[in-house]
Amino acid sequence: xxxxxxxxxxxxxxxxxxxxxxxxxxxxxxxxxxxxxxxxxxxxxxxxxxxxxxxxxxxxxxxxxxxxxxxxxxxxxxxxxxxxxxxxxxxxxxxxxxxxxxxxxxxxxxxxxxxxxxxxxxxxxxxxxxxxxxxxxxxxxxxxxxxxxxxxxxxxxxxxxxxxxxxxxxxxxxxxxxxxxxxxxxxxxxxxxxxxxxxxxxxxxxxxxxxxxxxxxxxxxxxxxxxxxxxxxxxxxxxxxxxxxxxxxxxxxxxxxxxxxxxxxxxxxxxxxxxxxxxxxxxxxxxxxxxxxxxxxxxxxxxxxxxxxxxxxxxxxxxxxxxxxxxxxxxxxxxxxxxxxxxxxxxxxxxxxxxxxxxxxxxxxxxxxxxxxxxxxxxxxxxxxxxxxxxxxxxxxxxxxxxxxxxxxxxxxxxxxxxxxxxxxxxxxxxxxxxxxxxxxxxxxxxxxxxxxxxxxxxxxxxxxxxxxxxxxxxxxxxxxxxxxxxxxxxxxxxxxxxxxxxxxxxxxxxxxxxxxxxxxxxxxxxxxxxxxxxxxxxxxxxxxxxxxxxxxxxx
Amino acid sequence: xxxxxxxxxxxxxxxxxxxxxxxxxxxxxxxxxxxxxxxxxxxxxxxxxxxxxxxxxxxxxxxxxxxxxxxxxxxxxxxxxxxxxxxxxxxxxxxxxxxxxxxxxxxxxxxxxxxxxxxxxxxxxxxxxxxxxxxxxxxxxxxxxxxxxxxxxxxxxxxxxxxxxxxxxxxxxxxxxxxxxxxxxxxxxxxxxxxxxxxxxxxxxxxxxxxxxxxxxxxxxxxxxxxxxxxxxxxxxxxxxxxxxxxxxxxxxxxxxxxxxxxxxxxxxxxxxxxxxxxxxxxxxxxxxxxxxxxxxxxxxxxxxxxxxxxxxxxxxxxxxxxxxxxxxxxxxxxxxxxxxxxxxxxxxxxxxxxxxxxxxxxxxxxxxxxxxxxxxxxxxxxxx
Numbered sequence: 001x002x003x004x005x006x007x008x009x010x011x012x013x014x015x016x017x018x019x020x021x022x023x024x025x026x027x028x029x030x031x032x033x034x035x036x037x038x039x040x041x042x043x044x045x046x047x048x049x050x051x052x053x054x055x056x057x058x059x060x061x062x063x064x065x066x067x068x069x070x071x072x073x074x075x076x077x078x079x080x081x082x083x084x085x086x087x088x089x090x091x092x093x094x095x096x097x098x099x100x101x102x103x104x105x106x107x108x109x110x111x112x113x114x115x116x117x118x119x120x121x122x123x124x125x126x127x128x129x130x131x132x133x134x135x136x137x138x139x140x141x142x143x144x145x146x147x148x149x150x151x152x153x154x155x156x157x158x159x160x161x162x163x164x165x166x167x168x169x170x171x172x173x174x175x176x177x178x179x180x181x182x183x184x185x186x187x188x189x190x191x192x193x194x195x196x197x198x199x200x201x202x203x204x205x206x207x208x209x210x211x212x213x214x215x216x217x218x219x220x221x222x223x224x225x226x227x228x229x230x231x232x233x234x235x236x237x238x239x240x241x242x243x244x245x246x247x248x249x250x251x252x253x254x255x256x257x258x259x260x261x262x263x264x265x266x267x268x269x270x271x272x273x274x275x276x277x278x279x280x281x282x283x284x285x286x287x288x289x290x291x292x293x294x295x296x297x298x299x300x301x302x303x304x305x306x307x308x309x310x311x312x313x314x315x316x317x318x319x320x321x322x323x324x325x326x327x328x329x330x331x332x333x334x335x336x337x338x339x340x341x342x343x344x345x346x347x348x349x350x351x352x353x354x355x356x357x358x359x360x361x362x363x364x365x366x367x368x369x370x371x372x373x374x375x376x377x378x379x380x381x382x383x384x385x386x387x388x389x390x391x392x393x394x395x396x397x398x399x400x401x402x403x404x405x406x407x408x409x410x411x412x413x414x415x416x417x418x419x420x421x422x423x424x425x426x427x428x429x430x431x432x433x434x435x436x437x438x439x440x441x442x443x444x445x446x447x448x449x450x451x452x453x454x455x456x457x458x459x460x461x462x463x464x465x466x467x468x469x470x471x472x473x474x475x476x477x478x479x480x481x482x483x484x485x486x487x488x489x490x491x492x493x494x495x496x497x498x499x500x501x502x503x504x505x506x507x508x509x510x511x512x513x514x515x516x517x518x519x520x521x522x523x524x525x526x527x528x529x530x531x532x533x534x535x536x537x538x539x540x541x542x543x544x545x546x547x548x549x550x551x552x553x554x555x556x
Numbered sequence: 557x558x559x560x561x562x563x564x565x566x567x568x569x570x571x572x573x574x575x576x577x578x579x580x581x582x583x584x585x586x587x588x589x590x591x592x593x594x595x596x597x598x599x600x601x602x603x604x605x606x607x608x609x610x611x612x613x614x615x616x617x618x619x620x621x622x623x624x625x626x627x628x629x630x631x632x633x634x635x636x637x638x639x640x641x642x643x644x645x646x647x648x649x650x651x652x653x654x655x656x657x658x659x660x661x662x663x664x665x666x667x668x669x670x671x672x673x674x675x676x677x678x679x680x681x682x683x684x685x686x687x688x689x690x691x692x693x694x695x696x697x698x699x700x701x702x703x704x705x706x707x708x709x710x711x712x713x714x715x716x717x718x719x720x721x722x723x724x725x726x727x728x729x730x731x732x733x734x735x736x737x738x739x740x741x742x743x744x745x746x747x748x749x750x751x752x753x754x755x756x757x758x759x760x761x762x763x764x765x766x767x768x769x770x771x772x773x774x775x776x777x778x779x780x781x782x783x784x785x786x787x788x789x790x791x792x793x794x795x796x797x798x799x800x801x802x803x804x805x806x807x808x809x810x811x812x813x814x815x816x817x818x819x820x821x822x823x824x825x826x827x828x829x830x831x832x833x834x835x836x837x838x839x840x841x842x843x844x845x846x847x848x849x850x851x852x853x854x855x856x857x858x859x860x861x862x863x864x865x866x867x868x869x870x871x872x873x874x875x876x877x878x879x880x881x882x883x884x885x886x887x888x889x890x891x892x893x894x895x896x897x898x899x900x901x902x903x904x905x906x907x908x909x910x911x912x913x914x915x916x917x918x919x920x921x922x923x924x925x926x927x928x929x930x931x932x933x934x935x936x937x938x939x940x941x
Binding site: 169541 | 599600601605714715718719722790791832834837842843844845848854855856858859860861
């Protein structure tokens with residue numbers, strides 16, 4: 001008979017990965033578990049006053065937040081989930097799930113204390129409010145008695161939210177029609193909008209952020225970059241304001257219409273041309289411990305600094321010029337340690353091997369063997385572009401081993417590629433900001449038929465970044481939503497389930513709520529292969545919202 | 557993948573590495589035959605990985621009931637035989653009945669089902685709501701619960717067969733679309749994959765919805781039409797729906813997987829023909845509305861993924877298994893499962909292998925002969941969802 005095993009999570013970060021592997025091998029599965037994790041900020045819990053932004057944020061995030069942070073047993077108590085959108089950037093707060101850290105002031109750093117206890121019996125009886133099972137692969141393929149126990153546990157899992165946590169919000173639903181629909185309000189989208197304004201063409205621009213500009217929003221603080229971009233982003237944003245929709249483009253359907261989901265409305269948008277200009281985000285890189293609290297993106301670091309809570313000591317991991325720029329802007333203030341594969345003069349090593357959370361700080365092991373203690377690890381990376389385009393839109397991604405990165409191409413001749421879709425900017429976020437802006441403008445002039453102007457802007461943008469290589473740690477996360485690690489990929493290979501589609505189905509890679517935005521590129525890097533087919537919608541959408549678009553609602 | 561020498565002869569070449577093709581190959585190889593499996597994309601890429609993964613013994617046709625009573629045993633025993641757990645969840649099927657006519661129809665069917673040892677239970681509205689308290693009781697007359705039915709996980713079935721085949725040294729040629737056949741003296745001699753020629757004694761077409769395209773190369777037309785249907789899954793929520801639910805009134809079906817996701821579709825929206833496997837907004841809106849109508853508490857649950865796939869539909873919604881005297885010799889077909897291929901595959905593969913190895917048609921397989929369409933012996937199957 002196989003036995004389960006419960007682990008006190010306080011010890012988890014110490015015994016960590018080795019223990020999981022060992023236990024999974026010995027007994028088949030590991031239960032990480034138990035009561036609600038306790039998180040304190042500066043040694044005390046945050047008091048929430050009614051009606052404050054935090055109160056509202058907590059109600060909004062609710063248990064969905066909890067689910068997102070603790071799924072199937074592996075803990076991510078404080079997440080920098082840059083892979084979603086800024087409005088979803090969350091930290092975990094005891095009893096409340098994930099809340100938006102920007103909606104309250106955090107004084108000083110955040111300490112995580114996790115106290116969990118569970119007995120095997122209490123889990124079997126289904127009485128524990130919270131537990132998870134590390135069952136992703138090794139558990140699923142088991143048969144017989146071990147599986148019966150596991151099924152029981154999975155079914156009683158309270159990691160998942162209940163179906164009806166909050167009151168149903170009936171969105172405003174509507175239809176919009178436009179000539180050109182631009183998805184994304186970053187440099188490429190704005191460049192395109194500028195050209196279309198010049199040519200008096202009808203368009204609408206969709207972007208989920210209240211402020212337009214994408215990465216330019218941060219650049220506005222930095223005069224040198226703004227000069228380099230050579231355009232007035234703020235002024236342009238004001239002009240575009242009347243032609244924009246605040247919301248997220250969640251997919252192109254067979255009918256040739258798109259769905260846009262906003263804060264409290266859902267729109268069906270019809271268009272004659274669709275231009276994707278939605279660039280990329282920069283989620284965590286692949287090193288062990290990259291899910292530790294305090295490992296954050298440069299964009300997020302800028303935000304924390306804005307609120308005065310980014311604390312020294314900081315380790316910067318920089319793979320691109322944007323990261324370098326942020327590093328230069330913050331270095332006098334924070335005196336950070338710079339780690340980078342780029343040829344930068346103040347760097348100390350080329351890669352981070354591991355980040356480990358000790359009681360109060362992060363211990364960063366570099367590939368030269370040295371160790372640095374830090375409150376935050378700030379990264380900018382080229383590794384995980386945020387792939388937003390479902391294959392249905394007629395696009396394909398491919399992995400260029402030469403360049404070490406994912407490139408997006410139009411999938412010509414595919415049956416679904418008859419949609420009138422264009423790409424502006426880099427899509428994988430690999431262009432410089434000004435190149436993306438220029439490319440957007442060129443697309444705009446092309447659409448207006450002004451090929452001369454378009455041609456002037458079309459010398460190939462400078463895309464080539466040095467590609468980075470590093471040892472991929474077996475315990476690095478590939479996919480957060482479905483809790484897939486590199487070793488799960490290795491197991492799939494051992495099982496002879498090769499190729500992206502089979503690996504996806506074996507591990508669950510990319511099938512979670514982020515819909516592969518976070519992880520497709522990760523997996524492709526490991527497999528050195530094409531990605532699997534992506535599915536709609538690109539952002540999970542409440543059923544009631546979708547239903548509100550149809551006539552059948554009258555029957556409800 | 558093993559290198560393939562085109563001079564090597566095989567006993568059987570199986571075309572199509574979906575669930576049926578994999579199962580057929582496995583059972584043929586188990587009988588010691590030299591088998592090669594040919595797939596135009598990757599194993600499972602057609603309809604096998606795109607289905608709702610339910611299994612049931614409750615059909616309109618007695619043949620199909622008998623087939624699945626045995627087929628269910630194969631599914632349940634799969635884990636023990638193959639070492640891969642197909643996550644059988646004996647959740648039962650729950651049909652929500654709203655009209656007297658539906659009720660009478662199920663009563664009639666249940667008499668037949670009971671005589672075959674798989675009778676179910678009729679539930680009144682109160683009992684239905686004991687199973688799922690969240691169901692909308694409006695207009696509900698009652699329900700029929702089939703405890704023998706349930707759900708499983710299709711991918712693990714595919715993985716199990718693939719691992720076994722690999723272990724047995726059966727070559728699986730992926731990304732190898734069939735481009736033609738060589739026929740002489742009314743006998744199929746070899747199959748062509750571009751310039752590659754694979755010779756075999758017999759050829760089994762298990763290419764699902766694409767089977768007519770394959771047999772057309774031999775001048776054989778199969779009465780199989782693809783129907784594009786759509787499916788969706790929500791984000792995971794705490795488990796509260798035990799059975800696989802089919803609402804006849806709202807024309808929607810749904811089930812909750814072990815990972816908490818609610819998956820389902822509508823029963824009456826499909827498009828005939830080889831339409832691209834993309835999603836439609838029309839389906840999305842209809843599914844969301846009907847699901848909420850049946851189960852109002854899921855209003856806040858978010859749709860996470862949606863996709864489409866083909867049902868390989870025959871005129872009588874039942875599979876074609878066997879060979880036809882008018883076909884070139886050596887050609888066999890196991891296709892046209894009309895949406896039930898995944899649950900039937902372990903048994904279908906076994907029966908096909910037995911037939912091909914011995915030349916005798918197993919009793920369970922007899923009704924599905926391709927000759928039934930000429931002889932007007934159609935199977936009366938209307939329970940397709």
